[in-house]
Amino acid sequence: MKRKGYGRGGRNEYISLDGLRVDGRRPEEVRHIACRIGTPGNSVDGNAYFEQGNTRVLATVVGPRDRKSSTHRNEEGMDLKCNYSNRQDRRSAREFEPLLENMFRSVILVDQYPKSRLDISVEVIQADGSLLCAAVNAISLALLHAGVPMKDMICAATVGMIDGMCVIDLNGYESSADGPVLQIGVLAQTGSISLLDISTRLSSTSQLQEMVSAGTEGCKGIYAVVRSEAHDLIIRLASSRGVLGA
Amino acid sequence: MHISSTEVDYIALGASSDFRADGRHAFEFRDVIVESHLVPSVSGSSRAQVGGTDVLVYVKAELGPAQGKNGTEGVITFTAHYSSVTGLDNEVRTSNMLNAELEESLNRLFSEKQAANLERLCLLEGRVAWTLLVDVTVLKADGNVLDVASFAVRNALLSTLVPHVEVIRGEEGEADEIEVDDEPASRRLLLEGDPPVFISVCLLGSKWMLDASQDEEASMTSKLSVGVNSSGKVCGIVKAGEGALEWDGLGDTLKTAANMGVKIIEGLRKVQASRAETVGFFA
Numbered sequence: 001m002k003r004k005g006y007g008r009g010g011r012n013e014y015i016s017l018d019g020l021r022v023d024g025r026r027p028e029e030v031r032h033i034a035c036r037i038g039t040p041g042n043s044v045d046g047n048a049y050f051e052q053g054n055t056r057v058l059a060t061v062v063g064p065r066d067r068k069s070s071t072h073r074n075e076e077g078m079d080l081k082c083n084y085s086n087r088q089d090r091r092s093a094r095e096f097e098p099l100l101e102n103m104f105r106s107v108i109l110v111d112q113y114p115k116s117r118l119d120i121s122v123e124v125i126q127a128d129g130s131l132l133c134a135a136v137n138a139i140s141l142a143l144l145h146a147g148v149p150m151k152d153m154i155c156a157a158t159v160g161m162i163d164g165m166c167v168i169d170l171n172g173y174e175s176s177a178d179g180p181v182l183q184i185g186v187l188a189q190t191g192s193i194s195l196l197d198i199s200t201r202l203s204s205t206s207q208l209q210e211m212v213s214a215g216t217e218g219c220k221g222i223y224a225v226v227r228s229e230a231h232d233l234i235i236r237l238a239s240s241r242g243v244l245g246a
Numbered sequence: 247m248h249i250s251s252t253e254v255d256y257i258a259l260g261a262s263s264d265f266r267a268d269g270r271h272a273f274e275f276r277d278v279i280v281e282s283h284l285v286p287s288v289s290g291s292s293r294a295q296v297g298g299t300d301v302l303v304y305v306k307a308e309l310g311p312a313q314g315k316n317g318t319e320g321v322i323t324f325t326a327h328y329s330s331v332t333g334l335d336n337e338v339r340t341s342n343m344l345n346a347e348l349e350e351s352l353n354r355l356f357s358e359k360q361a362a363n364l365e366r367l368c369l370l371e372g373r374v375a376w377t378l379l380v381d382v383t384v385l386k387a388d389g390n391v392l393d394v395a396s397f398a399v400r401n402a403l404l405s406t407l408v409p410h411v412e413v414i415r416g417e418e419g420e421a422d423e424i425e426v427d428d429e430p431a432s433r434r435l436l437l438e439g440d441p442p443v444f445i446s447v448c449l450l451g452s453k454w455m456l457d458a459s460q461d462e463e464a465s466m467t468s469k470l471s472v473g474v475n476s477s478g479k480v481c482g483i484v485k486a487g488e489g490a491l492e493w494d495g496l497g498d499t500l501k502t503a504a505n506m507g508v509k510i511i512e513g514l515r516k517v518q519a520s521r522a523e524t525v526g527f528f529a
Contacts, residue, residue, distance in 0.1 A: 042298075042333075042386060043298065043333065043386075043388070044331075044332075044333035045333075047331070054286070054287070058329075058331050058385065059331065060330075060331040060332075060333055062333050083330035085327075085329060085330055087304070087327070087381055087383060119330075121329070121330030121331045121333075122330075122331070123329040123330065123331045123383065123385065125285070125302065126285050126287060127287075128287070
């Protein structure tokens with residue numbers, strides 16, 4: 001069976017002559033984002049759903065709570081466990097879990113919760129590229145919902161360099177293009193970088209600079225959407241408690 | 247799930263006066279929401295929600311060797327997992343008991359000849375047939391997971407679309423040639439028929455009840471999961487829980503379960519036929 005555009009021999013086209021990508025986006029355009037903090041009927045402490053194009057993830061947070069296991073990895077601070085599951089690609093969990101754990105340990109005020117633990121779980125419902133970033137964004141929202149104290153929110157985006165052009169938010173097809181792919185996580189308020197992961201060799205540092213600044217812009221866009229959802233949540237909570245008038 | 251003995255007493259007392267924590271009667275089901283065609287990247291998908299239980303099912307269709315005695319059948323295999331997003335205790339969740347129980351119950355329900363018309367899956371006798379990999383993911387668990395999973399499985403199987411495939415038998419010693427039609431419009435529904443669903447009844451004290459919630463399941467003594475098809479025939483029974491059962495009155499209980507099964511399947515059929523607008527995911 002031969003499919004057009006998927007052949008291994010010939011070069012695939014990722015950017016058309018008009019400068020548009022396979023799904024019709026401009027290079028700096030992020031796919032449609034939909035998210036929801038606190039999905040209905042859920043009994044865990046915090047949960048959120050995040051959708052970016054056809055990538056859909058669900059994240060939940062349980063804790064902070066008393067840790068009962070005898071494995072005291074961290075006597076003073078909080079034990080943070082991350083559980084990532086993608087039914088289509090089971091190998092990625094081992095790669096992503098430590099990354100996510102370290103990233104969120106740096107923003108959560110772990111010192112405030114000695115001898116406690118926090119469980120973060122992510123389930124990939126549908127995969128179409130930029131999975132790690134979608135997971136980061138979903139977890140940020142779930143932590144917010146659980147009321148876990150954080151220094152800042154992390155927003156993440158993928159940046160690729162295809163045919164000499166910086167493209168943001170790669171979909172599944174674009175992820176298979178050869179060329180450097182950068183995963184960048186940015187603290188939304190301060191703009192400092194908490195995740196920087198490059199898969200292949202870069203030709204120059206100026207290229208990196210270009211990708212980082214494009215990624216930061218992308219993260220800002222994502223943060224705007226996420227922030228408005230967080231805002232909605234606060235309005236919902238406030239009105240359900242009668243703080244706001246009808 | 248830990249539950250105190252007073253809570254157990256409270257639930258059992260409620261059951262004996264036919265009144266449950268959420269206001270239902272003993273043989274009342276929570277609202278069932280099913281939808282299909284949610285995930286375009288797989289052959290079939292479905293999501294079923296009953297109360298706080300939420301199950302997602304994917305069907306992946308692959309070509310494999312024909313199975314069965316005469317090589318005239320395809321295969322349906324199940325894998326199930328309780329997602330970590332359920333918030334269940336990790337030790338409980340990863341003990342594999344939960345996953346294995348769900349997986350085995352579904353595998354056995356569908357090992358029955360009439361459950362799915364496996365011969366429809368065969369493309370070339372003795373050579374090529376469809377292999378359906380059914381992946382069950384529990385997103386939220388609030389009791390009665392097996393039933394909800396079986397609703398989603400039924401829905402997903404019946405909405406599985408596969409491309410038109412032509413298999414040309416290869417010459418002696420050569421591989422068969424397989425032609426796949428790329429045209430999305432030529433996809434067809436793979437299965438027709440009447441996959442059964444599970445209806446579980448739980449025994450609390452001396453009372454039976456349908457569609458137990460998580461708390462009720464934690465305080466039950468035993469549970470019967472009855473496989474029912476659309477004509478109300480019992481296709482299999484799985485017993486779970488620690489308690490022993492009395493033979494008397496069991497027939498009536500099975501009948502209640504079977505009747506509920508018929509009703510549920512009728513509802514599932516309506517949803518399937520109406521191609522109702524999907525609720526979609528959470529946002």
